[in-house]
Amino acid sequence: MSTTKMMKALTGVAIVAGALGVSSLPANAAEAVIKIDGSSTVFPITEAVAEEFQGMKKGKVNVTVGISGTGGGFKKFCRGETDISDASRPIAPKEMEACRQAGISYVELPVAYDALTVVVNPKNDWVKSLTVADLKKMWEPAAQGTVTKWNQVRAEWPDAPLKLFGPGSDSGTFDYFTEATVGKAKSSRGDFTASEDDNVLVQGVASDKNGLAYFGFAYYTENAKKLKAVPIDGGKGPVLPSEKAVINGTYQPLSRPIFIYVSAKSMDKPEVKEFVDFYLKNAAKLSKEVGYIPLPAKAYAMGGEHFKNRKLGTVFGGDTEVGLKVEDLLTREAKQ
Amino acid sequence: MAPDKGVQVMRAMIARRKRWDVIFAVVGLLSMLCGVVALVALIGSMAMEGVPRLSWDFFSSFPSRHADKAGILSAWVGTTLVMLVTALTAVPLGIAAGVYLEEYAAKNWITDLIEINVTNLAGVPSIIYGLLALGLFVYQLDLGQSIVAAGLTLAILILPVVIVATREAIRSIPGTIREGAFALGATKWQTVSQHVVPYSMAGILTGVIIGLSRAIGETAPIITIGALTYIAFLPDSPIKSEFPYVSFEWLSSAFTVMPIQMFNWVSRPQEAFHVNAAAAGLVLIVMTLLMNALAIFIRYHFRKRIKW
Known part of the structure; x- marks a missing residue:
């Protein structure tokens, strides 16, 4: 009795496994994985960028995006578990401290506007x-x-x-x-x-x-x-609220920039570097596609410069500030 | 001749009691309809929204920002693999624990304590299991945010259900069966493995169905241990073309599951994503039903063999 039962269970497993084997044929183990987690507000933009990027790399690089919220994302980020953190607000003092203690430094890059x-x-x-x-x-x-x-x-x-x-x-x-x-x-x-x-x-x-x-x-x-x-x-x-009013800075104080934070350690990986460059290059088009308001072209260019020059830290010093233009943010001195 | 007074009183009494019968039947029927109508309405509205979206592409595509191109490939594969790990862990462990408690354990206060705790564990909110698993599986045992960690998490979540069902089922086997087996010289192990467990398999499988159906819809513990939302690749294939032909790489793969994919789509602003969510919901229901159908089929098989 029990042997036949075992046989049956095993056959069941084999069938399921076989089906999965067939279905997972297109999967190929990519050498590189970029791990992203964080805000659900930023998720649609990052998802769009990840989709395009993976399409371009044809499966050589895998990108995963989670939704843990801005705070949850920073927790993982400061433990060194993720390469990039999506954030709908600047990093908070406690999170800065956690990152500092773990030896994680980062580049802060605004990627789009959201108008509340x-x-x-x-x-x-x-x-x-x-x-x-x-x-x-x-x-x-x-x-x-x-x-x-x-x-x-x-x-x-x-x-x-x-x-x-x-x-x-x-x-x-x-x-x-x-x-x-x-x-x-x-x-x-x-x-x-x-x-x-x-x-x-x-x-x-x-x-x-x-x-x-x-x-x-x-x-x-x-x-x-x-x-x-x-x-x-x-x-x-x-x-x-409108795209124009947000970009020219008249829709205040309810328009806010949203960010990605890139871990300095991960910046040494060529795939992460390539991904962030791709992100900044395509963020204007893709953020608009998913319903957000793109930053002025100048802001993406400045972000790209910061990334290239490894300008570490945040320009906010742990506070949420209201009513700022993104160009002003990018010219500020960063704190770590 | 008119019936005398006694008979009339009797008839009135019977009529009154029959009336109560009818009233209760109606109340019972209405109570049942409350549940059934709500369920049918929910599934119906979901089906109306989601069915047109179902296509081969929907099953074979990864998530996307374009609602019409987005699919559930990574989600259904993830759910299937996680459930496989869950079932393979929870079912043998649960049955063994149930059998031990019912047939082998000494009846003392320690056993009582374990019994009470197992029963109570069945009512613990799933997020607690998620937190436990995050500390134990993900960090302590260093399994990472993987399919095996998720499968084990859901396995401990449904273990109490399986254990309780196993014990109930075993308890319903008449003592005479055991005595008969012993009288013929069977050992305890022979009695349990050849009679008690096979005969109670129907009840055990009912518990397994309830447990797995709960596990497949769980989101909270899976999110806690770090399931992803966007993932556009599949775990490593378990079957290889070279020796040794099987691989367990997939166990440590990152993953997402159906309820998480659904939740993400439901919370998107675009209407087209809500349609995707409805379609994914239908698929999840069908997956649950298929899983249950398999268990019912096995149960039927076991029942057929019982000759007493």
Whole structure:
């Protein structure tokens, strides 16, 4: 009895293994693997670059991309497990320290812009624009439980419930938005509908006349029919998010650069060097294709220079800064 | 002649009790429909969205930024290999542990303690197993972020289910079977391996089905130990054209699995990726059903042989 059972189990295994053997014929063990992990915001761009790069190298180099979030990505990066880290915010002081202790240094390269977009329901006919002060009034921790109606933000708005939707507190988008509006990263009211999946936020506002949400620009452009973007007044008059407004620096303070960090150790590997050069050369085209806003051509050229000259460290010194132009970032002195 | 009063009272009582019968049957039916309708609606809407997307290319392509060119090749291969490792580890270990606890272990407080713990382990959230595996398999045993680490993680996740099912199944075998075997001079091992385990195989396999079905949909522990999202190559082939013809290189390969690929597509802004996610969901359901069908087939085979 038990021998026949064994036989059967073995045959089963053999069949499965055989099927897999056939299916995995196109696989060839590549000599080189480039490991990338980090932010889900940067993922679509890195995925696109990896796809093109692998197509170009015809299987000689394998690129893997994970999504551990900006923070999780830096943890692996500073342990030396990855070659490149995707980041939707600059590296934080704790992460800089971890990297320093592990002897990991890095080059910081901005690869695209993301414009955080504040949206309301298309039936919302009262909000024409929002100032940073309005956003602060809605989202600051003190608003919790007290600011629950639109007319509490501005008296001329209707006496209707204010339904807020936003990304969860693990997201870099949340960090940046709170920094830009409330003034302190991660400082936000807690009584809003939070989801790590931006499509849930889209659904929430699309189905609620009194809803308001913020998320990345790509989610707005894909759902422009169901949502209305709100012009943001950063002090110089209301501006709608658009590619032009982000590039010329008028959509402030909600446009932010997103980055890749390349480990200095990995830069010695020819395939990583080639990959990063390829990344910077194609980022403009590919970031646009996946819904992000490309940096000015000059910024990619400057990034390429930094990479070539191994300009190590971050220009942020561990802070999330708001309202900077990317050219200014690239001319700054870097700290490690 | 009209029936007398006693009979009338009796009939009224019977009618009342029958009414309760009907009410309960209706309530039961409605309760069942709640679950079934929800399931059918979910699968139906997913099928309507996903079926048009299913094509050979979808199975044989790697992920891509172009939704119409993206496929699930790395995901389904990854899931299949991980499940293979999981099944090959969890099933023998689980059955052996169950048999030991039921047939061999001395009935004392240590066994009781182990029993309680095994039962409780079945309810531990899967992310905890992920964290355990990250520390143990990935770093301590240095297996890395590999298929074998993922397979073992899911194996310990479903071990309690397999053990509990094995014990329940063994317990349902009448003691007379064992006594009969002993009376004929069989040793304990002969009794267990030739009678108790084969007869309880149906119940054990039910537990295996439940366990593997849980494992195939798990995302959290797999992400914790470092499954990737974008991977456009396959693990090394397990079958080689040169001696020794088999290779275990694939065990240490980087991988992704179906639920992770689905989750990534669901969270993309473009509608076309959501369609991909629905199609991948259908494939995952079909994979689960196929796996279950295999187990049911084996179970049927074992049942057929039982002659008592």
